[in-house]
Amino acid sequence: MEKIASFQINHERLLPGLYVSRLDKSGEEFVTTFDIRITRPNFDDVMDTASIHAIEHLGATYLRSSAIKDKVLYFGPMGCRTGFYLLIFGNLTPSDILPYIKDTFLYILNFEGKIPGQSAIECGNYKDLSLEGAKCYxxxxxxxxxxxxPIDRMIYPN
Ligand SMILES: [Zn+2]
Structure with a gap:
């Protein structure tokens, strides 16, 4: 089998930042997959599941209410727990979405109250959510x- 694109990134040189992971095209429509890298791979501790889960709930809520809500396809965590993927319609650069990502994480940092979707009806593991941890990350x-x-945190290292 072929080595997929995300395994071809040199994770030993990858620092927290915002990167384009993939650009896909289906018909006339582009989809850009962004790598929202929160922790340094194989160096920092990975995020705990309760924190990552809370960032997922809050981040998805914010992005799906934002000015780019109609362009957002998906926001969710990486299996390695070092970051998130954000899929957006269009052929975009990190600079294009940087203001929205900054606003998303400011929203999380300043959020108070009950996390959206924090109930047994709305979530598959609603007790495993940490607002405190999400704010920390x-x-x-x-x-x-x-x-x-910095611009060098928006281009994958060689
Ligand atoms: Zn959930």
Whole structure:
């Protein structure tokens, strides 16, 4: 079998940032898959599931209410627990979506109250949600990348 594109990234040199993971085309429509990398692979501790799950609920809620809500296909965690994938209609660059990603993580950092979808009816594991943990990772991502967003954190390393 062929080695898929995301396994061809050098994860040993990958730092927290915002990257284009894939660009796909179906018919006339492009879909850009963004790599929202929160922790440094094989270096930082990976995110715990309760924090990652809370970021998923809050991030999806925010993005699906935002100015780009009609373009958002999917937002969800990577299996390695170092980040998230965001699929958006269009042929886009990290700079195009940076303001929305920054707003998403500011929303998480400042969120108070009950997490959207935190009930047995709405979620498959509703007790495994940590708002405190989500805020901690949102702050880390804002401090380490989003607030100054250096260009070299938006292009995959060789
Ligand atoms: Zn859930």
């Amino acid at each position: 949102a702050k880390k991502y804002l401090d380490e990348f989003l607030l100054n967003s």
